[in-house]
Amino acid sequence: MILSMIDATVEYRLNNQSVKALDDVTLAMESGEFLAVVGPSGSGKSTLLQALGGMLSPISGEVFIDGTSLYDLSCDKRAEFRRLRLGFVFQTFNLIGYLTAQQNVQVPMMLNGDSTDDQLKRSEYLLEKVGLADRMLHKPAELSSGQQQRVALARTLANDPHIIFADEPTGALDPETGLQVMSFLNDLNQEGRTIVMVTHDPKAAAMASRCIRLVNGKIESLNQTQANPVKFPAE
Amino acid sequence: MNLLFTIRKEMFERKQQLLTSFLTILLGITAIVSINTITHSSQTAVKQELERLGANVLILPRDATVQSYYAADLESGELPESYVNQLSNSGIHGMDNLSPKLSASMNIQGQSFILTGILPKNEMRSKVFWQGGGTNLFGATEQPSQECLTVDLPLGGSAKPKQRIIDDLEKDQVFIGNEAASILNLSQGSTLELKGQTFTVASVLPSSGTVDDTRIFAHLHKVQELLNKPGTINVIEVVGCCQKIFEGLVPKINALLPLAKVMTIGHVVKTQIRTNQMMEKTSWAFISLIILVGGSGIANYMYSNVNERKKEIGTLMALGAGSGFILKLFFIKALFLGLAGGVGGYITGTALAVFLGPYIANIPVTPLPSLMGLALLISVGIALLATFLPARRAAKVDPCIAFKEI
Numbered sequence: 001m002i003l004s005m006i007d008a009t010v011e012y013r014l015n016n017q018s019v020k021a022l023d024d025v026t027l028a029m030e031s032g033e034f035l036a037v038v039g040p041s042g043s044g045k046s047t048l049l050q051a052l053g054g055m056l057s058p059i060s061g062e063v064f065i066d067g068t069s070l071y072d073l074s075c076d077k078r079a080e081f082r083r084l085r086l087g088f089v090f091q092t093f094n095l096i097g098y099l100t101a102q103q104n105v106q107v108p109m110m111l112n113g114d115s116t117d118d119q120l121k122r123s124e125y126l127l128e129k130v131g132l133a134d135r136m137l138h139k140p141a142e143l144s145s146g147q148q149q150r151v152a153l154a155r156t157l158a159n160d161p162h163i164i165f166a167d168e169p170t171g172a173l174d175p176e177t178g179l180q181v182m183s184f185l186n187d188l189n190q191e192g193r194t195i196v197m198v199t200h201d202p203k204a205a206a207m208a209s210r211c212i213r214l215v216n217g218k219i220e221s222l223n224q225t226q227a228n229p230v231k232f233p234a235e
Numbered sequence: 236m237n238l239l240f241t242i243r244k245e246m247f248e249r250k251q252q253l254l255t256s257f258l259t260i261l262l263g264i265t266a267i268v269s270i271n272t273i274t275h276s277s278q279t280a281v282k283q284e285l286e287r288l289g290a291n292v293l294i295l296p297r298d299a300t301v302q303s304y305y306a307a308d309l310e311s312g313e314l315p316e317s318y319v320n321q322l323s324n325s326g327i328h329g330m331d332n333l334s335p336k337l338s339a340s341m342n343i344q345g346q347s348f349i350l351t352g353i354l355p356k357n358e359m360r361s362k363v364f365w366q367g368g369g370t371n372l373f374g375a376t377e378q379p380s381q382e383c384l385t386v387d388l389p390l391g392g393s394a395k396p397k398q399r400i401i402d403d404l405e406k407d408q409v410f411i412g413n414e415a416a417s418i419l420n421l422s423q424g425s426t427l428e429l430k431g432q433t434f435t436v437a438s439v440l441p442s443s444g445t446v447d448d449t450r451i452f453a454h455l456h457k458v459q460e461l462l463n464k465p466g467t468i469n470v471i472e473v474v475g476c477c478q479k480i481f482e483g484l485v486p487k488i489n490a491l492l493p494l495a496k497v498m499t500i501g502h503v504v505k506t507q508i509r510t511n512q513m514m515e516k517t518s519w520a521f522i523s524l525i526i527l528v529g530g531s532g533i534a535n536y537m538y539s540n541v542n543e544r545k546k547e548i549g550t551l552m553a554l555g556a557g558s559g560f561i562l563k564l565f566f567i568k569a570l571f572l573g574l575a576g577g578v579g580g581y582i583t584g585t586a587l588a589v590f591l592g593p594y595i596a597n598i599p600v601t602p603l604p605s606l607m608g609l610a611l612l613i614s615v616g617i618a619l620l621a622t623f624l625p626a627r628r629a630a631k632v633d634p635c636i637a638f639k640e641i
Contacts (some may be wrong), residue, residue, distance in 0.1 A: 056635040074558040075630075107551070108555060159555075
């Protein structure tokens, strides 16, 4: 088991009231799995992803990755863990606007303390891999949404993460570009990386090896696969 | 790529934001420096006005009284001239100038006048000598020291011969009071016989309405020779720093010169202290207010700057940036902006004060190099502090919280 969440609860404070975004969720994943998380808006999908990725502390419960209890680590140690083992893809790409595509891909390596030469070589390689060799010197604002998401994917791969967390990676893309991004994620899964993806897109979810549905912070259904895709009820 | 590259890139790729942040700090510091410089020059101008009040400490023979001093009663005792050197070498702080004098009554053409011996070089150390009619007729006034009110030597009078003349005052020259000159029908260049020796009138002093109008001033050593009292004086007028007087200058002089009587000229010292305190309070009120206003602008801007980059902070933290990296990212930028804004603000504020000060406050304004330190302290300090609070908060929470709540 590469990733597990045990009895995790996450609460938000909203207008002086606490709202349970995740309610006592337990989940486990094997190495190399591709998990899709679906559910209506506000059901806690993104919260689940963030809690699994060490980005949001649950008020109770635990998250283990490779046997390490993420939330027993200090903030800085958890950041180091994310940098070395995990990759994130955001719905809105979260590229840094004042850096070029190549420099954005260099960021995780810079944080890792890699030499500039290594950063340049690997960022070139990764941008070529996502088909953006000719866009390396462009700023995010000069790229299309699809290109931006591919830069974000290249950045995710910079430190060669074992697990990738993708939060609605196709949410801001047109269907064709979305398909392209999903194809990249599929390739990464084929390379042996574990992927957790939040999505609203049935086609994207269908590409996962397993799918769970979250409603009101609880896992409602499990075990759908590519062979037996999840059915999306009207939200 | 490294941290510094990232900071430089962020700053210079977003030139408009860089310019706005720089201008915010620059304007804040400019306001602080210019107002502070003008206020300081106003204080200096007031202090210079107070110089006209004259000496504030008198060292008299033990049996003398203030009344005998003002009446130039010369029979109330004498002091050795060596007291002047004793005081100079004593290491007692707060005596800005010493003016020894020997006076004697003299009958000329059937009229009684006072002949007063002075040491011109001692007087010249303080530059300002006598002034007449509220106007400095002869020379520039030296800037007083900054720590306290300094009053240059008035020689017990209110009229000042020009420095050139004082410099050149020979032993056969005299200054003559306005009334005495009128009675004796003397003018500059006239000659006057005193105890069988001939003196040239180097200058006629403007009317002062004091006993000085009937005095004749000559070199101290010449007067001692004429009166056959070598090494003797009958008063040392001291221009004391009023703050030092307040802190116990008089007892120190008393202890050093046990045979003398040391006294302050109360109304002079009181006025000096009161005015000084008033100016100091006003100055602090101005400075505090302007630091508050300028500082709030800088703090508000730097705080917003971190706040508007919360998505970037969250992303960097998600990608594995530790709290140290996030803090450095903002601190180095704040440091750079603080330094640039501080130096720029000092230069602009000083230039504004120097050029506009004379029009606004009707006083000459001189640059204050010491304000550079204050400008840098405020600009860098506030920029760092205003950055530190939100950046530290961001760096200590989960990335998702940073995204949402910085």
